[in-house]
Amino acid sequence: MNSNAGMARPPGDAPRQTILIVDDTPQNLTLLGELLLPLYRVRAANSGERALRAAAAQAPDLILLDVMMPGMDGYEVLERLRADPATQAIPVIFVTAMDSSENEEHGLAAGAVDYITKPINPAITLARVHTHLELKQARDRLSDQNRWLEREVARRLSENLLIQDLSVRALACLGEARDNETGQHIVRTQAYVEILARYLAPDPRYREALAGTRLGMIVTAAPLHDIGKVGVPDATLLKPGRLTAEEFAIMKLHPTIGANAIDKAMHQALAAADDAAAEQAVGAFAFLEVAREISLNHHEKWDGSGYPTGLAGEAIPVSARLMALADAFDALMTRRVYKPPMSLTQTIQIIREGRGTHFDPAVVDAFMACRDQFAEIAARYVDPERQPSA
Numbered sequence: 001m002n003s004n005a006g007m008a009r010p011p012g013d014a015p016r017q018t019i020l021i022v023d024d025t026p027q028n029l030t031l032l033g034e035l036l037l038p039l040y041r042v043r044a045a046n047s048g049e050r051a052l053r054a055a056a057a058q059a060p061d062l063i064l065l066d067v068m069m070p071g072m073d074g075y076e077v078l079e080r081l082r083a084d085p086a087t088q089a090i091p092v093i094f095v096t097a098m099d100s101s102e103n104e105e106h107g108l109a110a111g112a113v114d115y116i117t118k119p120i121n122p123a124i125t126l127a128r129v130h131t132h133l134e135l136k137q138a139r140d141r142l143s144d145q146n147r148w149l150e151r152e153v154a155r156r157l158s159e160n161l162l163i164q165d166l167s168v169r170a171l172a173c174l175g176e177a178r179d180n181e182t183g184q185h186i187v188r189t190q191a192y193v194e195i196l197a198r199y200l201a202p203d204p205r206y207r208e209a210l211a212g213t214r215l216g217m218i219v220t221a222a223p224l225h226d227i228g229k230v231g232v233p234d235a236t237l238l239k240p241g242r243l244t245a246e247e248f249a250i251m252k253l254h255p256t257i258g259a260n261a262i263d264k265a266m267h268q269a270l271a272a273a274d275d276a277a278a279e280q281a282v283g284a285f286a287f288l289e290v291a292r293e294i295s296l297n298h299h300e301k302w303d304g305s306g307y308p309t310g311l312a313g314e315a316i317p318v319s320a321r322l323m324a325l326a327d328a329f330d331a332l333m334t335r336r337v338y339k340p341p342m343s344l345t346q347t348i349q350i351i352r353e354g355r356g357t358h359f360d361p362a363v364v365d366a367f368m369a370c371r372d373q374f375a376e377i378a379a380r381y382v383d384p385e386r387q388p389s390a
Contacts (some may be wrong), residue, residue, distance in 0.1 A: 016041045017133050020060040022051040022077065023095070024069045028118075032064060032095075035122050036129065048072030052080055055087045062133055064116075067096035067107065075110055082111050089139075091132050095120065184381040185330055186223040191377045192326035193222040199366040200322075206362070209318035214290070218319045221291035225298045225323050228258025241338050252307045258295035262288055290319055298323040303357045321360040325351065325367055328358070333378050344375055 018041040021032045029044045036042050043060060045051040048069055055063065063081070067074035074094060081087045094107040097118040107115050113135075114128050197215050200206040210218070229237060232254050236247045243251060266288050297311060297320030304312030306324075316324075332347040342350070348371055355364040367374065 017061040018043060018058075019129065020045065020051065020054055020063045022046075022048070022063060022069075022074070023066040025066075028066070028095075031120070032125075035120075035125065039126075040129075040133075048074070048077040051077055052087075055081060055090065056084065059087055059090055061090070061136055062129060063090055063092045064095050064129075065092050065112075067094050067098060067103075075106075078110050078112060091136050093128065093132065184383055185334070188377055188381050189225070189323070189326045189330050190219060190222040191381075192329060192374055193322045194219045195370050195373050195377075196322045196325065196363060196366050199370055200362065203362065206318060213286075217287045217290045218294070218322065221287060221294055221319070222323060222326070224258065224262070224291045225294050225327060226254065226258070227261065228254035228256065228295060231257035231261075239338070243338075252299070255296050255299055256308050259292045262292040262295060266292075293317045294319050294323050296320070298327055300324065301358045302360050305357075316360070321363050325359050325363050328354070329367070329374060330378075334383060344378070 019036055020043045021029055022045045023029050024046050033042050043054060045054050049072060065074045065077060078092055091113040093114040093116055094112045095116045113132050116125055197210055197218055201210040201215060232251060236250045266285055297317055300306035300311040300316045304310050332342045332350055335341045351367055355361050
């Protein structure tokens with residue numbers, strides 16, 4: 001009787017699965033090889049060392065492993081297979097003359113997927129081999145699907161983050177269009193904020209405020225710091241020269257205007273969302289809350305003399321402290337309708353003098369450590385020369 005009768009054969013155009021037989025007895029290798037060859041590709045190794053080399057060179061789909069071998073026994077072979085990431089997932093069936101329940105428990109506890117006793121029963125051996133190969137195929141398909149899902153989730157997350165970034169930049173550019181002297185102000189200040197944030201992230205005083213996704217949200221939200229300027233009249237926003245006290249009072253409203261606009265957007269979105277959408281919006285709202293705190297507080301000063309609410313010291317959110325220095329550095333370094341640009345040396349001196357009064361001392365220290373990077377960004381993203389009006 002043909003012992004392979006009734007076993008499912010792989011389609012003719014599909015590659016046959018590979019089985020590695022490990023046994024130091026030639027007749028056992030021959031017996032198992034003849035049994036399996038009609039259905040599978042078969043490789044053989046007559047020692048544990050050769051089995052490990054063969055599995056590492058080209059991982060088989062299944063290993064039939066004798067337990068009792070001279071030198072390295074089957075338990076040690078299995079232990080080494082499981083310790084190697086390249087071979088740890090290969091299913092191993094122990095084949096042995098030891099038939100006690102204790103031996104079987106030992107083999108299964110060591111990581112074998114099954115246990116076949118000698119002398120082997122051909123039909124049972126083929127059935128168990130077939131079953132474990134099918135299980136491996138199912139696991140491989142599931143693993144492939146999981147990898148595809150992970151890539152798809154990563155792709156969509158990247159796409160969503162890009163859309164978020166583009167939306168933020170579009171809004172920031174809308175505000176910038178009202179104040180076109182600032183040129184690439186949002187690009188430069190975003191880079192400055194990221195430099196400061198990454199420098200301070202390991203500091204225990206700033207670790208929590210810049211942990212996880214928080215740092216990325218701060219950097220992404222930085223371009224919205226002046227979004228409130230869309231609510232400032234042109235006569236004030238674009239006035240050349242120094243503002244009057246009344247005009248400066250109007251200009252000082254822009255942090256509150258921006259923060260209120262962001263707050264209103266969050267409330268309107270939440271009111272229009274169902275419960276499921278509201279739960280999913282937590283991440284987006286966290287980002288918008290960061291944008292709101294930057295917009296509202298980036299003109300606050302460390303000594304409490306800033307606006308709009310006169311916050312001082314650590315009461316000022318870390319995100320706004322970073323933005324305050326980045327914004328001031330860029331304002332000093334670039335031409336505005338009301339002033340010429342300052343030199344890098346002058347700007348560094350003014351920032352240093354503002355330590356502990358205008359700026360968080362630790363943020364100034366971070367700036368001083370990274371001032372060459374600031375200078376590089378300022379030189380890379382220089383505002384283009386404006387053409388004179390016709």
